[in-house]
Amino acid sequence: MPDISARAPRLFVDFPLAEGATVPLDKAQANYIGNVLRLGAGADVLVFNGREGEWHAKVIAGRRRPEELSVVARLRPQPAPGDLHYLFAPLKHARLDYMVQKAVEMGASAIRPVITRHTQVSRVNIERMRANAIEAAEQCGILTLPEIGEEQPLAAAVAALGPDRLLVFCDEAAPVADPLAALSAARRGPLAVLIGPEGGFSEEERTFLKRRDNVLVLSLGPRILRADTAAVAALALVQATLGDWVPGA
Template identity: 45%
Template sequence: MSIPRLHADGPLAEGAEIALTPAQAHHIGTVMRRAPGAELRAFNAVDGEFAAELTALRKDRGAMRLGAQLRAPSPEPELRALVAALKREAMDWAVEKATELGATLIQPVLTRRCVADRSNTQRLAGIARAAAEQCERLSVPVIGESRPLHAVLDAWDGAPLLVAAERRDAPPLHALLSGTHAPCGFLVGPEGGFDRAELDDLARRPFVTLATLGPRILRAETALVAGLGAISFSLDAHR
């Protein structure tokens, strides 16, 4: 039986008593059917991962006591995932998979052809947290508030930003990855694609490189996963 992993804001140290969030208590007790005395794991990016024991559980409350450290904190490449706001189900799935692929920031952006005008940041943060618990990473990505594309670009710090640009004369993504380094970002547009003015604006930005993901037109969430997977693999290989 797998040992549940729980993200805790910390600080984490051997012997510390850590309260579970209501969502964690519900999941451990109702979904996973654990009882006091059960073995757990507690983790965060600052302190690493610790063995833990469930010491109390009642409805939406619980606590765990930390044992020995199992993993020391380890830096991750900074990989920023930018995606046009999608409908709820697609956005939830995109956040889950982006977390699994190592995104450190997930930023919903608002474009002219977006099918949604905002994203529920609190719900998406919960999805990211649960995905991090499942995939054994130590950190949980930051979920940004939905912002207009031009505002995100205007505030960008100059890190390389690869952009999935369908129907545009651009090199394939895989051909651009040998020189890619962290921090970097990857941007995917809405289901209807970027409009011409948005693509022209992107092309003028010195930190932007347009790329294609192949001959097929992909759904936005599929494009995000395909691109992040390739970039994440390349960043890990060059660490």
């Protein structure tokens, strides 16, 4: 089979995938395939559903525009899911969109908004977050979609992690030290990364987090980072030392 991965568009479809299956396109996907990309019958498309790997499919002609895909063959098996939870204080729309997309690209398996004392946005649009997660997965060749959680108070979100999950608490007030060395000394296992709001954590929240048994307080360097920048920096550090960037991890 020719290599189509570099030129074919990728679509997330929430349907079972198997050789010979017919998969319907929703209106947005049909418009994208037919009107934006101008693909006709027989054109190649890559599809995934987050459960059964990546598949080669072909466009089936509709009355006015493509309405269905015919699944041809599986190209990649579904990888084992990661185990990296990303907790963050919600941001306003554009920066929240960016943060969700980057968390998906960096391998987060669960994305959970948490409400802190200085959080500026108290409610988030879960469907918008999911749409951004799907878009990032489509564009970056990712096959597993993260779980998107409802917003929770900080204490409840931390309690839900369970005692065995290492919480990497990124705190701008922590003494500046070598974050790579600190992470490299930690034991491997289930991970969670916590990024706070623009106003930082309150002293009560810092005290609460530091009292947790399985916590690593981490500085991200000598400069104060915006929350969306801190997300990328922290997730990159964690993946490079304890996560799936490490050979054999």
